[in-house]
Amino acid sequence: MTKSQRNVFILVALIALAMGLAFNNLMTKPNQGNSAARSEAGIILLPQSRQLPAITLTNQNAEPVLINELKGQWSLLFFGYTYCPDICPTTLSQLRQIKSELPKEAQDNLQVVLVSVDPNRDTPKQLKKYLSYFDPQFVGLTPRSIEELQTLSNAVSIPFIPADTRKPNYTVDHSGNLALIGPDGTQRGFIRAPFNTQKMVAQLPGLVEGK
Known part of the structure; x- marks a missing residue:
């Protein structure tokens, strides 16, 4: 990745974070105590929910999944990839631990979803094998194209930079x-x-145990 690309990536990430913090400040006024505690936990709620784009991805069982039809449960959407050397295995390990320590009702109302930023290598078979190392209940989704992935990434303000797949052992920069x-x-x-x-x-229990 070039220096200019890295600077753009950092800028986009900072803007998304700043927007989240601004939204969080708005939310703290009516419910100062809960919002402050959630903010300390890194949880930022939007003042108004956002619709997701109607994009179809493929899960680890090779089944189509419409991203705006993730309903019935709360979902933690993480953008990563199975060949990631550091952020992804650390994050998935933490999410496995967090979910395992939640009350049963909260566990039942929560799912972890990995959206691959590396559709070139992350086939459904590869996703299924990788996620089984962490929690077989974790959901893996791979997009049909980088363009659709960018549309989803932009919609939820979670940035990534497409990799040059011509390079051997390439990595993908992502939030x-x-x-x-x-x-x-x-x-x-x-x-x-x-x-x-x-x-x-x-x-999380006070958030995901309600609708």
Whole structure:
């Protein structure tokens, strides 16, 4: 990745974070205590939910999944890839630990979804094998094209930079933040990286056990 691309990536990530913080400040006025505790846990709720684009991805079982039809549960949407050397295995390990420590009702109302930023290598078979190392209940989705992936990435303000797949052993620059999707299939907020496991375990039940 060139220096200019890296600067653009950092700028986009900072803008998305600043927007989230601004939204969070608006949310703290009516419910100061809960919002402050959630903010400390890295959870930023949007003042108004966002509709997701009607994009079809393929899950680890080679089944089509319409991204704006992730309904019935809360979803933690993470953009990553199976060949990631650091951020992805760390994040998925943390999410496995966090989910395992939640009350059963919260566990039942929450799913972890990995959206691949590397459709060139992340086939459904590869996603299924990789996610089984963490939690077989985690969902893996791979897009049909980089263009559709960018549309989704822009819609939820979770940036990534497409890799030059012609290079051997290429890596993909992406954000470690999560998009928080409500049971109605709309984006409700973000969870900032790096994660504070204990604070997330304390705050997520009050959020995901409700609708």
